[in-house]
Amino acid sequence: MxxxxxxxxxxxxMGVPGAAPPPGGRGDWFRxxxxxxxxxxxxxxxxxxxxxxxxxxxxxxGRTEPIEKYYEVIGNFLARGWCVLAHxxxxxxxxxxxxxxxxxxxxxxxxEFLDDYGRLLTAFEDRAPxxxxxxxxxxxxxxxxxxxxxxxxxxxxxVLSSPMLRIKTGKRSMWSVKLAVRWNIRHGLAGDYVLGDPxxxxxxNFEEDALTSDRARYEAWRQQLFACPHLGIGGPTYGWLAFxxxxxxxxxxxxxxxxxxxxxxxxxxxxxxxxxxxxxxxxARRLPRGRYVEVLRAKxxxxxxxxxxxxxxxxxxxxMADMVAPLxxxxxxxxxxxxxxxxxxxxxx
Numbered sequence: 001m002x003x004x005x006x007x008x009x010x011x012x013x014m015g016v017p018g019a020a021p022p023p024g025g026r027g028d029w030f031r032x033x034x035x036x037x038x039x040x041x042x043x044x045x046x047x048x049x050x051x052x053x054x055x056x057x058x059x060x061x062g063r064t065e066p067i068e069k070y071y072e073v074i075g076n077f078l079a080r081g082w083c084v085l086a087h088x089x090x091x092x093x094x095x096x097x098x099x100x101x102x103x104x105x106x107x108x109x110x111x112e113f114l115d116d117y118g119r120l121l122t123a124f125e126d127r128a129p130x131x132x133x134x135x136x137x138x139x140x141x142x143x144x145x146x147x148x149x150x151x152x153x154x155x156x157x158x159v160l161s162s163p164m165l166r167i168k169t170g171k172r173s174m175w176s177v178k179l180a181v182r183w184n185i186r187h188g189l190a191g192d193y194v195l196g197d198p199x200x201x202x203x204x205n206f207e208e209d210a211l212t213s214d215r216a217r218y219e220a221w222r223q224q225l226f227a228c229p230h231l232g233i234g235g236p237t238y239g240w241l242a243f244x245x246x247x248x249x250x251x252x253x254x255x256x257x258x259x260x261x262x263x264x265x266x267x268x269x270x271x272x273x274x275x276x277x278x279x280x281x282x283x284a285r286r287l288p289r290g291r292y293v294e295v296l297r298a299k300x301x302x303x304x305x306x307x308x309x310x311x312x313x314x315x316x317x318x319x320m321a322d323m324v325a326p327l328x329x330x331x332x333x334x335x336x337x338x339x340x341x342x343x344x345x346x347x348x349x
Contacts, residue, residue, distance in 0.1 A: 157324045257286045264290050
């Protein structure tokens with residue numbers, strides 16, 4: 001299949017008042033591994049003439065997250081003069097789901113996700129000006145790192161938010177979790193919810209479930225979810241948990257980390273209760289051009305955090321952008337890159 005054949009009719013981009021798709025974008029379908037129909041969206045900065053963008057940001061969400069949840073940061077990137085390519089991973093958003101029960105957060109194999117990602121880049125390569133900056137959060141950031149370790153060489157830099165390299169397992173030891181995963185998969189229960197907990201996303205609330213301390217951003221996403229229930233994802237299955245453990249272990253191999261030659265900034269939430277920040281610091285130190293920044297007081301979703309914490313992420317993005325596409329070499333308005341960044345206390349690096 002060539003690039004022209006990869007696209008069909010436009011894919012929808014959902015929106016609600018106060019959280020509408022940024023201007024200059026269009027949704028598209030593309031074919032992933034095994035012919036699975038997956039959704040992506042591509043934006044160009046409307047304030048620039050054709051061909052004047054600094055490059056392209058390729059944005060990969062975390063588990064359960066659709067493109068819609070990232071409209072605000074997509075707008076931030078556009079204001080800085082970057083095109084943006086965002087996508088829904090298989091099994092979530094409006095991409096094809098893997099089980100009849102759409103709420104089950106399921107996965108089968110790391111290779112399928114990496115194959116999808118490569119196909120995404122190839123499908124949009126002719127439309128997306130270079131240099132490219134990779135931006136990913138949590139599960140997306142882990143898969144992004146794995147793609148670099150596997151030899152993906154079309155990116156000039158990467159900014160990864162709280163990558164899912166080692167997940168927290170609460171009061172259960174990692175050994176016992178792995179044992180339970182193996183047992184359930186061996187007995188044909190890969191598609192069952194972990195511990196039988198559906199974790200219905202429509203029952204969530206800010207006080208108990210938010211992964212950000214910013215109530216307004218949390219509620220904006222809730223409005224989108226209730227306006228388009230098809231975007232919802234519930235608890236993970238044993239198949240997804242096996243995939244997540246495998247992905248993290250692969251990404252953390254020292255020899256694999258040493259294969260990544262581009263600059264990579266890991267922006268880690270200080271108060272993260274989803275992934276181990278110590279593991280992400282360890283990984284950053286073993287990347288040849290790695291940088292680790294810890295955002296004080298931030299919860300897991302750094303990109304969705306309160307302004308003063310979210311600004312730390314945007315500053316790291318700006319530093320990476322200036323490294324790979326200096327403003328002096330781009331037809332771009334320098335004032336746009338700081339217009340939406342609030343002042344904040346410096347991060348711990």
